[in-house]
Amino acid sequence: MLPIQNFKDFINHNSLFAQSNKILLAVSGGKDSVLMVHFFKLAGFDFGIAHCNFNLRADESQRDENFVRMLANSLEVPFYVTHFKTKSYAAIHKISTQMAARDLRYNWFEEIRQSENYDFIALAQHQDDAMETILLNLTRGTGIAGLHGILPKRDKLIRPLLFLSREQINELIVKNDIDFVEDSSNLSVDYARNKIRLKVIPHLKEINPNLEQTFEQNIQRFSETELVLQNVVSELRGHLITEKQNNLYLEVAKVKTLKPQRLLMFELLRPYGFSELVVIELLQALDKQSGTSFYSNSHRITIDRKNLILSPVVTENQQLAFIHINDQTVNILQHKLSMSFTDEPYFERGSERAFVDADKLIFPLVLRTWQSGDKFIPLGMKFFKKLSDFFIDNKIPLVEKGSVPILINGNGEVIWLGGMRQDERYKVTPSTKKVAIFSLK
C-alpha cells in the first residue's frame, strides 16, 4: 500500500543511488525514518539500519533503541547502534546539546558507512523540512543560496523521502498500520523551527492547501536561478582575476563596471572568506585614497592605484612558502614538500602522502605553520575540527605544533595537515579527473 513507484521515480530522477548500492538508513524510530525503512524493504534495496542513542532521556532513549533493534531484526537487516554522552560532549566543546548531537551523529554514520562498506547514508527528511528550512533562512536573512531548501543529495547523504509531505507521511503510517515510537530526541526540532512548523506553516496552508507542492516548484526555480548566478560568477572569475607573484589581482576599472556590483563582488570574494559587510565597505572605499586594506580570516585585500590585491594573511613569526602550479618541490623549516600530478583517479591510505582532487586546487597554494583559528574537516568526518583540538586529541605536544607544515589552498582552506591527516573536502572521489600527490620529507 506504499506508493513505491513514486519512491523509485524520485530516486532515479535525482540520481540518488543505483539498484546495486548498499544504503545505510539513519533511523530514530520516529514516523519518518520508520516509513523510510518500509519503503526500502518493499523496493528490495540492500540496506542496513543505524541508530544513535543520545542518552538524553534515560528510559525513552532505551525504549527507542529497543524498538529500532527489533525492527531491524524482524526485517533481517544489519543493525548498528552507538551510545553518546551528548551533554558532556556539548559541555566540553561549548556547543548546544542539539549541535553536539548533530556532530556526533553525522561523524558516526560516516564511520559506519566507511567501515561497513555502505555507499550512501539515507536521512528521512521530507518536503515540510525543506519548506521550514527556507522560511527559517528567509527569517534569519539569506541570498538565493538559502532558498534551495534541503538538497536530495549532497556528498554521501541522500534524502529519498523528499517527495512526501509530513501530512502524506502521517497518512501512510495510519493507512498501513505501521508501528513507530514518538521520537524522544527529535534533534531537528529547535525553538525557531518549531515555531515555523506549528505556528506559521498551518496559516500558509490555509491560503494554499497545496503548499508543499508549490514550494517544491519554487525550489526548482530558485535552484536553477542559483545555478545561473554560479555560472556567471565562475566565468567572471576567469576574466577578472589574474595571478602575479603569489598575489591575485583585480583591476579596479573592471570592478567598477560590474553590474550588479555588490552581489557579483561578494560572490567573487566569497571563497576567500570575505563577508558581505566587508565587501560593501570595500566598494565604498574604491574611489578613496589607495592603500586601504580589508581582512577576512585568511586573506587581505588592498586597494592599490589600479588594482585590488588579494593575498593570504601571514602572521609575524610564521614560516610560509608559496607553491605554484609548475613547482615540483618547496622547502619550509626542515621539511621538503613534493608535488606531482596524475590523470588516474588513484589514492593510497596513509599519512605520508596526500592524494588530492587537483581540480579543487586554487594556485598559488601556501605551505605554512599553524595559526590560531585554523580548522579543517578530518578525512572521513563531516564537521569542522579546530586544529588545536586535533593536536590535543592526537597528543601532539604544544611545542611541536609550530613545526607541523600545513598545506593551504588558495581560498584559505586546509588541504593537508602535513604527515598527519588530509582534509575531507579535497579527497579523491569517483568523479575526480586529475589527482595531485603531495609528499613530505
Place this chain on the structure above:
Amino acid sequence: MLPIQNFKDFINHNSLFAQSNKILLAVSGGKDSVLMVHFFKLAGFDFGIAHCNFNLRADESQRDENFVRMLANSLEVPFYVTHFKTKSYAAIHKISTQMAARDLRYNWFEEIRQSENYDFIALAQHQDDAMETILLNLTRGTGIAGLHGILPKRDKLIRPLLFLSREQINELIVKNDIDFVEDSSNLSVDYARNKIRLKVIPHLKEINPNLEQTFEQNIQRFSETELVLQNVVSELRGHLITEKQNNLYLEVAKVKTLKPQRLLMFELLRPYGFSELVVIELLQALDKQSGTSFYSNSHRITIDRKNLILSPVVTENQQLAFIHINDQTVNILQHKLSMSFTDEPYFERGSERAFVDADKLIFPLVLRTWQSGDKFIPLGMKFFKKLSDFFIDNKIPLVEKGSVPILINGNGEVIWLGGMRQDERYKVTPSTKKVAIFSLK
C-alpha cells in the same frame, strides 16, 4: 520629531524624485498616508493630496473624506477628491470589489497627475507591506521575480515610506501625536494578506526581532540576483533567436545545450506569453517526432527538424501583414501604414499618428484586425482594458470593429489601436532614445 534625514536619504538613494518635482500623494486618511503627508510638509516638498471616496461604508467614507480635506486645507496644499460607485463597477466588470477599487484608484490618480501636472504619485506602502508581498508570493508560488517585494519606484509610482516598518510608523504617530482616521476602506488588506500580517509575521518576529531590516537586505540580494538572470537571458536572446520570413527560429541543438534548460527557455519564451507548464511540455517533446505545436494566447511554437519556429497566431478570417525593420509602408485592407524613425525624444498628441519608444519594438511587428481576447493599456491608464470594452466605450459599432487596424509588437502586445489610441507601455518617455513614428492613411 520625524526622522526627516532618513526620509530624504531614502528618496535620494533610490532616485525617487528631484527637489523640484511636484508630487501627488495618495491619502486615505489612515496612519501610513497621513504620516507621509507630514514627512512631505516637513521636508518642504511641493505636493498635493488626492483622496478616493469608494462609497463602501456610507458614514465612514464621508468622515474619511472630510478628515483628509481638512488636513489638506490646514496645510494649504491642493486637494483632489473623487467618488466611485465601486460595487456597481465591480458588478459590471465581474471583478472583486477590491480589484475594482484598485483599478478605479490608479486610473484616477494617473488622470489627476497628468491634468494637474504632477511628476509622480506617492503611495504610503512600508516595509511590512513589502514583506507580506514576498511571503504571499512564496505561498502562492513564484520565481526570483516574486522576491523583490514592492519596488520603491515603478513608472510614475513612488513609495517613499519603504524605509519604515509598520511598528516604526505606529511609534512616530504616537510620539508626534498625529491625528488620523481608522481607515474604513483598507484596500490593500485581503483575506490572505491579513493572515500573513496578523498570524504569520508576528511569529517570525519572535525568531528575529529585526525582521523588517533582514527582509530589506534579503530583497536587495534577490533583486540583484534577478538582474543577473535578466542580463543572461537578454544576451542569450541575441545569440539564440534569429528572424527569417516573419518567423523566429531557435536551433534545437542550441536549446539542448542550455543549462539550466527549463528556467532559461521559460525566460526566453516569456515575452511571447508561454507558461511554465507549456515550456516543460515543449522541452519534453524536443526529441519526439517533429511537427508538434504548442500555443500561447498570441503565438505558436512548432518543433521542426532542426529548429523551433515561433510565429504569431492568426485566425482564419483575419487580415494580417508583417512589418520588418526596414519597411517604410505596409498595406492592409484599405489602410496604408507608414513607419519612420527619429533619434529625438519627440512626440505629438493626437490619434492620427503614434509616437513609440523604438527600443521596445520586437520585429517583425504585425498589423492585423481585431481578434477576441485582445487587450491593451490605453495611453494614460495603468490597467488593461479589453479592446471590445474600449470599442463599446468609444461607441464604435460592432461591424466596424473588424476594420480597425491594430499594430502588434513581436511579443503579441498591442502597440497602437490604429487611428484611435496608443498603448501606455510603448509611449515616448524622458528616457526614450529613439522614436518610431507610425501613421495611417
